[in-house]
Amino acid sequence: MGPLQVVGAAVVDGSGRDPSDVDVTVEDGRIAQLGASGARGERLDAGGLTMTPGLIDAHVHLGLSSLIQPQFSFQISAAEIAADIFATAGATLDAGFTTVRDTGGIDGGVVTTIAKGKVRGPRVLSCGPVQCQTGGHGYYGAEWEPTELWSNHHVPGLCALSMMSGNADELRGNVREAFRRGASFLKLCVTGGVVGAHDRLTDTQFTVEEIAVAVQEAAARGTYVTVHAHNNEGIRNAVEAGVRCVEHGTDLDESTATLMAARDVALVPTFAVVERLLHDTAGMGLAESTHDRVIGVRERMTEALAVAKEAEVRIGLGSDLIGPVQDRRGEELKLRAALETPMEALVAATKTNAEILGLSGEVGVIAPGMRADLVLWNGNPLEDPELFADPANAVLVMQAGRVVKDIR
Incomplete structure (x- = not known):
């Protein structure tokens, strides 16, 4: 296939620089050059549209795309769970997200199936099952269910929410098993959670x-x-143990943020899920008690974001959406734009997230040699960040040089 020139768009390259009117030439799945090209080839007229890099969500749960409690209690078939996962994967692409980091819930088969092109979806990096301490956050068995039966909820090659460890030796065995199943990084739960069954937010977990x-x-x-x-205590334990990234970070304090910055530990706040939990707990398939656990989290997470910025921590962006309604993933950019600026939200969702995921040489900015992951927006989301939240505004999505959505 010959070169494709995308002409007429206002290009926001993901670096934080102001938009520029520059043609973008795509060839062999990558950005060949910026600026007028003498090469003959197809032209794509993007006049009046804004181009950004493909968005990256650094905290997704594709494997939790069904109603949560029914899924965990065997009320939904594996076929329906799979259908829900693949629908979420396609909706993610349609919202302008060409890469995601799955932070728990899928087994390696989902990553492979999307990568083979058998279903529509973003590029996926996955931790496989989350690593949790016995009875800690991530365990959703019934009160009477013995821990050792929890792994029976896994569907090999499709979904595996979490693995339980009672001590360091068990954890070592479980993380090796996660890697065997195709994990490309690890995720541990080191405190209680909002969507918790047997713990409190104030609990620390794992030493x-x-x-x-x-x-x-x-x-x-x-x-x-x-x-x-x-x-904060759980965050500090993890930083002292040598982790590279912290998800949520709700009660981060100044001294721990300073330590994170010194050790180049990134933070991925997650505001969209908090909004959903506050307004539609039942729609996610969760008990009303979860709503009570989330009260106050949004305000504290907002303060933690400010503390992290002040300390110059690398701050990415993640939606953490769970349940059947994950089509408005761009809500996270809209929420962050209100707390920072639209440009800062976009950079977090592109350049910074690529760095956190270890993909900074491949995706995240519009520059020669990078993969041609591009989104054309109907309007200018830097002036109106609400545009990010509605997938209909992502009128064209390109992934590795291939147009995967075009509703111009």
């Missing part, structure tokens, strides 16, 4: 020494550990 075992195993494979962490 520094235990977390360090996962860090050691990840380093042996040239990859890293990220952690689910809400309270």
Whole structure:
């Protein structure tokens, strides 16, 4: 296939620089050059549209695309769970997200199936099942269900929410099993969670020494550990153990943020899921008690974002959406734009997220040699960040040089 020139768009390249009116030439799945090209080939007229890099969501749960409690209690068939996962994958692409980091819930088969092009979806990096301490965040068995039966809820090659470890040796075995199943990084839960069954937000989980075992195993494979962490003590335990990233970070304080910055530990706040939990707990298939657990989290997470910015922590962007309604993934950019600026939200969702995912040489900015992951927006989302939230405004989505959505 010959070169394709995208002409007439206002190009926002993801670096934080102001938009520029520049033609973008795509060839062999990558950006060949910026500026007028003498090469003959197809022209795509993008006049009046805004081009951004393909968006990246650094915190997704494709495997939790059905009603949560019914899925965990065997009320939904594997076929329907699969259908819901693949529908979410397609909706993610349609919202302008060409790459995602799955932070728990899918097994390697989903990654492979999307990569083969058998279903529509973004490029997926996955941790496979989340690593949790016995009875900690991520365990959703019934009160009477023995821990050892929990893994029976896994559907090999499709979904595997979490694995339980009672000590460091069990954790070492479980993370090795996660890598065997295709994980490309690890995720541990080191505090209680909002969507929790047997814990509190104030709980810390795993010791520094235990977390360090996962860090050691990840380093042996040239990859890293990220952690689910809400309270400050749990965040600090994880940072001291050598993790590379913190998800949520709700109660992060100044001294811990300073330590994160010094050790180049990234933060991925997650506002969209908090909004959904506040307004539609039942629609996610969760008990009303979850709503009570989330009260106050949005305000504290907003403060943590400000603390992290002040300390110059690398801050990415993740939606953490769960349940059947995951089509408005861009809500996260809209929410972040209101707390920072639309440009800062976009950079977090492109350049910074690519760095966090270890893909900074491949995606995240519009520059020669990068993969041609591009989105054309109907309007200018830097002036009206509401545009990010509605998938209908992503009128054309290109992934590795191939148009995967075009509703111009």
